[in-house]
Amino acid sequence: MNILVVAATESEILPSLSFLESKKADVLITGVGMVATTYALTKKLKTSSYDLIINVGIGGVLNKESQLGEVYRVVEDTIYRFGAEDGQAFLSMDNLGFGKSTFVEQFPQPWDTIALPTIKGLTVNTVHGNAESIEQLRLSYPSNVMESMEGAAVFYVANMEKIPVMQLRASSNYIEPRNRAAWQIGLAVANLNDCLQKVIVSLR
Numbered sequence: 001m002n003i004l005v006v007a008a009t010e011s012e013i014l015p016s017l018s019f020l021e022s023k024k025a026d027v028l029i030t031g032v033g034m035v036a037t038t039y040a041l042t043k044k045l046k047t048s049s050y051d052l053i054i055n056v057g058i059g060g061v062l063n064k065e066s067q068l069g070e071v072y073r074v075v076e077d078t079i080y081r082f083g084a085e086d087g088q089a090f091l092s093m094d095n096l097g098f099g100k101s102t103f104v105e106q107f108p109q110p111w112d113t114i115a116l117p118t119i120k121g122l123t124v125n126t127v128h129g130n131a132e133s134i135e136q137l138r139l140s141y142p143s144n145v146m147e148s149m150e151g152a153a154v155f156y157v158a159n160m161e162k163i164p165v166m167q168l169r170a171s172s173n174y175i176e177p178r179n180r181a182a183w184q185i186g187l188a189v190a191n192l193n194d195c196l197q198k199v200i201v202s203l204r
């Protein structure tokens with residue numbers, strides 16, 4: 001199976017680089033954000049074809065009862081507040097009739113890999129960091145969500161190209177008023193890479 005692993009930054013995938021080379025899986029470092037990700041992935045797919053794209057990274061979670069460092073399979077991912085304000089209401093791209101703002105994982109067949117907790121993803125241009133915007137987020141998403149800056153872009157490109165795709169994301173921080181000192185990036189990156197390697201071994 002030809003696999004492409006997509007990460008925003010090299011530091012998120014560094015512990016797996018030699019493992020991935022030994023498994024003949026390709027790695028793409030896109031840069032942070034939806035625009036950089038869409039460009040880099042689309043360009044890569046012009047010259048190479050894959051049976052599976054795996055997006056990996058760290059992210060923020062809303063539910064403070066969940067443990068930081070936990071690795072999730074993101075089953076769908078929405079571009080947050082992609083649409084128009086109408087007074088106090090919000091009209092999504094779907095409501096406006098301009099297309100979709102939610103994109104989904106798509107399994108290769110046959111699919112058999114390790115069990116992981118699942119979560120919905122939100123992809124943002126601005127990392128949440130103040131109480132008012134986080135309260136607004138909680139009203140729209142009362143259950144837990146995983147926030148990143150790239151997930152929906154990877155799903156979008158893969159869905160458009162009809163390439164199976166999954167997203168593994170480890171929680172590095174809670175979505176809370178900015179508290180960078182509390183981010184557990186080392187733990188999240190270690191768990192993420194451990195999980196990625198298990199998934200790849202299970203697929204081959």
Ligand SMILES: O=C(O)c1cccc(C(=O)CC[C@H]2O[C@@H](n3cnc4c(=O)[nH]cnc43)[C@H](O)[C@@H]2O)c1
Nearest residue numbers: 008032033057058059060127147148149150172180
């Ligand atoms: O220090 C900051 O405030 C900050 C702002 C933007 C990005 C970062 C990164 O560390 C970039 C790496 C990567 O991290 C993902 N990430 C991690 N936590 C979150 C979050 O709570 N909300 C959205 N994205 C998050 C993101 O996918 C970046 O690519 C630091």
